[in-house]
Amino acid sequence: MAVTKRLRVDMIACDGHGVCAELFPERIQLDDWGFPIIDDAPIPERLLKDARRAVTLCPALALQLVDDTRR
Numbered sequence: 050m051a052v053t054k055r056l057r058v059d060m061i062a063c064d065g066h067g068v069c070a071e072l073f074p075e076r077i078q079l080d081d082w083g084f085p086i087i088d089d090a091p092i093p094e095r096l097l098k099d100a101r102r103a104v105t106l107c108p109a110l111a112l113q114l115v116d117d118t119r120r
């Protein structure tokens with residue numbers, strides 16, 4: 050069984066570049082100050098590639114994909 054993933058952001062590391070919201074608007078929006086608001090619902094397989102790209106390209110390395118441990 051595949052492990053589902055969720056997005057997490059480290060708000061201390063985040064610089065508010067906003068790149069993540071451009072790369073993955075399906076789950077990331079920006080607040081009025083340019084910081085991300087993450088929809089942490091499980092990410093379906095079809096969106097994982099885009100989610101991984103946003104994680105990789107975050108300039109502050111503040112985004113993570115974590116295993117879903119909720120039931």
Ligand code: SF4
Pocket residue numbers: 058062063064065066067068069070083084085106107108109110111112
């Ligand atoms: S790309 Fe990274 S540093 Fe920029 S707003 Fe998103 S999480 Fe923060």
